[in-house]
Amino acid sequence: MRVEELDETALLARVLPLMPTRALLGPGDDAALVAAPDGRVVATTDVLVELRDFRRDWSTGADVGWKAVAQNVADVAAMGATCTGLLLALGMPGDLEVAWVEDFARGVAQACAEFGAVVVGGDLSAASEIVVAVTALGDLAGAPPVLRSGARAGHVVAVAGTLGRSGAGLDLLQRGVLDGPADLLGAHRRPVPPVAAGPRARRAGASALMDVSDGLLRDAGRIAAASGVTLDLSTTSALGGWIADLLPAVGGRATELVLTGGEDHALLGCFPPDAGLPAPFAAVGVVRPAGPHPVLVDGRAWAGAGTGWDHFAQ
C-alpha cells in the first residue's frame, strides 16, 4: 500500500501507535504540552533529506527514524540537558510504501527507548522526496547550559563516544560494500550519541560542549572560535586508538576519517584541568591561547584531505 492511498488521518492512525507519546498533552490537538520543570526549555531542530543525508538502498526506514532522533537528542545532550520531547515533521512522496513509514516509526521508537525520549507532536506532508525535520526539547534541571564559548587555555579537550566510524561506514557504502563490518555500517546507519555524558559533563564543570556532527576538526574549530582559543589535538591520545581501529577497514584514510568524518555524534568537551573527566570522556588534546590556526593536530595545522561536512559547499 502506498501513502497516497490513505488520507492523513488514516496514515497517522497507523504510525502514531508505533511510537511512545507520553507528555502532559501529546499528539492530537493543535499543539502538545510538555513539562519544562525549571521554567526554561532547550530547543533544537535538525533536518534529514533523502539522497543528501540518507539513501533508501543503504538504510532502512527504521535506520532513518533512529538517526533522525539520535542527531537531535545529541544536540540536546550537547547543552548538558536531557530530552523531554520530540516533534517530527515528515514530508514524503505519495508513492512511498506505507510499510516504509511504519518502519521509520519503529526506528523512532527504538531510538526513543535507547535515549529516553518521547514523541509529543508532528506533521505529515506530501513532498517530492523524503524530508524529516525533528525538533527536540530538553531540560537542564536548573543549571546553566554548557555553551561552546567557555573553553580557556590550559583546559583539557575530551571526547565521549567514538569518531570516524560513521564516516568509515559511509566510505564503505559509497564503495558498494553493503554488508561490510557491522560496527562501521551500523555507526553510519544508527549512530549512538552518548547522551548521558552531556548532563554528566555539565555536572563535572565542563567549560564547553558540543555535538560532533560535521567532523572533529570543523566542530573543534567552532569551539575555538566561540571561546577565542586554539584546540590542540593529539593523535597519541584516544584519537590514536580510534585511528588504529579503522586501519583494517579503510587503511590510509583512517586518520582523515577520525579527524574529519561527520555524523558519529560524539560529544566534544573542554574541562578545567582540575575537573576530572567524567566517564566516558577520554582526553584528546589541550586548549591553548588563540593563534593563527583555531585547531592544531599534534601542534601543527592539519594539512591532510578534508575539513568536514558542509551542506552546500560539497
Next chain:
Amino acid sequence: MRVEELDETALLARVLPLMPTRALLGPGDDAALVAAPDGRVVATTDVLVELRDFRRDWSTGADVGWKAVAQNVADVAAMGATCTGLLLALGMPGDLEVAWVEDFARGVAQACAEFGAVVVGGDLSAASEIVVAVTALGDLAGAPPVLRSGARAGHVVAVAGTLGRSGAGLDLLQRGVLDGPADLLGAHRRPVPPVAAGPRARRAGASALMDVSDGLLRDAGRIAAASGVTLDLSTTSALGGWIADLLPAVGGRATELVLTGGEDHALLGCFPPDAGLPAPFAAVGVVRPAGPHPVLVDGRAWAGAGTGWDHFAQ
C-alpha cells in the same frame, strides 16, 4: 548569487541578522534556551512544501516566510497560549537565489513583528524543492490548555477571524488572476490569524478551540469527534456575511469556500452559553448532542462540493 555558492555559515550570516532572535539563548550553539515561565511549554510543528503549499510564481519569498510563521503561531493560539519562540528548518535547492532566502527571512521578521514572535533556532539543508518546517513554542501563563474535547450541547460555536478568503484567493490564482482583489490574494499569501483571540478565548472560558487550517467543516468535525457532540452551523450567522463578501469575486462558490476553504487560520471556538463571546469572536452556530453527522449546516448534513483539505487524498 545562488545558495550553492555559499557555505552554510556564510548563508546563515546573511539571513540570521534579518530576523529577531531574542531568547535566553538564541541561534548559534547546539540548541536554544527559551523561557517557559509556568514550567510547561506548548509545542507544535507544521511544514510548507513548494508546489504543494505554495508556488514561487504566486507568492514571494517574504509571503512564504510570513505564512510559515502565521500557521504555526495560529496553532499556539489555538491552545490559548502565546508564542515564545520559533525554530525554522529550511531545505532548499542549491540553485535557489540567495535573494529569495533573504526575502523569506524578511517575511519571517514581518510576521514575527505582527504576531509577537522571535526566532530562537533553526537548520539549513539542501533539498530538491523548498521545504519549510517550523516549530513554535508557547506559554499558557499557568492556565490549562484549551483542547478540542470540551464542547458540550448548548454551547455557542464561534469564529475569530474570517473564512473563505484564502480559498477564494487560491481560486483566483488557479484561474490565472495574479492581480485580483488584494484582500483575497493577500489572505492566501499572508493570512493573519487572530492570535490574541486565543488567550482571550481561554480567559473567557472557551470549552474548545482550534485553528481552522483545513476548512471549517473538516475542522469543526474534529471538535465534534473529540468532544462527542454535533456542531450545527448557521449560514444566517457571521458565516452569511463572509459568504456575501465573497460573492462578487467567486459567485456561486462563495458558500463552499467559506465552509470548506482552508488556510485562513481563523480560530474556531465553543463557549458555554453564559460565557459571553470575547472580541473578535462571532457566533456561527450551536453545539448539539451527538447525532449521525458530526457537523450540520442549517440543521442538515452538507451536501455541497468539497469537504476540506487533505495532504494526500487530493
